[in-house]
Amino acid sequence: MLGRKERDQLELYMCGSLRDLVPDDHILVKVDRVLDLSWLHEEVAELYAAGFGRPGIDPEVAVRLMLAGFLLGIVHDRRLIREAQVNVAIRWFIGFGLHEALPDHSSLTRIRQRWGAERFRTIFERTEKVCVAAKVAKGEVVHVDASLIRADVSWESLAVRHIDAVTDANEATESERKSRKTGKYKKVCVTDPDASMATNGRNRRLEPAYKQHAVVDDACGVILDVEVTTGETNEGQ
Structure with a gap:
């Protein structure tokens, strides 16, 4: 039925x-x-x-x-x-x-x-x-890795930083020239200044982001330490 x-x-x-x-x-x-x-x-x-x-x-x-x-x-x-x-x-x-x-x-x-x-x-x-x-958790063997986290901001909040005119008027160092080529300093987020422009291997587009660095226990996967930085910080550091 x-x-x-x-x-x-x-x-x-x-x-x-x-x-x-x-x-x-x-x-x-x-x-x-x-x-x-x-x-x-x-x-x-x-x-x-x-x-x-x-x-x-x-x-x-x-x-x-x-x-x-x-x-x-x-x-x-x-x-x-x-x-x-x-x-x-x-x-x-x-x-x-x-x-x-x-x-x-x-x-x-x-x-x-x-x-x-x-x-x-x-x-x-x-x-x-x-x-x-x-x-x-034992902490005998640990893994350290970083995850890029896109900041919760809109694209309209990004502003172009006019660095070209400044560097042209003043003598720029070699490191500054390389930074200009990467585009890292070309845009800043006005609503969230701590979120810097960064990208990963899968997404080539620069986005305002943070980076979470985590230390994980190998045996049980327990997080032993964590640190959040701007997206441009290299995890190798």
Whole structure:
């Protein structure tokens, strides 16, 4: 007999945990088994005024959200929050029920600004030490490589730097002449000056970009160190 499923579901009743709906082999389940952020509140407590203002986002929720975006390949905060609204695995991973309203995407931006790069570096290094102590990473053999990341800017934000007139009026060195030929200094991004013009072997077109240099453990693929530079920095350096 041909079946038919009625789609008019006015209310949702659920008994049990969201964990029951997430498969055991899901990446967020695997990470949750070993993830311990109980120390995070104490680490960032000095950045908040006790007893004043509205209650902020739980620091562990913020880090878990960012980690979920990284593991699921979601780059933009706005898209991450939209995905978390309908993704049961993300809601369970950050400890939010189906009825709870998620934080605004702009809250993650403010948290990054408040905590700063050094604070995130501390969180990263502490997590790395836990991996080494648990023998998840050994660090005996490592691989170092760089990935070119295109800056999130439009082509209209690029401006031509008028270096020709300056170098013609002044004596240019040999290195400056070579730089002019590469085109590296011919355009700059006015909205994101840190993004320099660069290219890779597959894409010959110069684009405003950054470069992520990563050190990865050979045995388990755990990232041991990372550094982000402008796109023109050679990974051989």
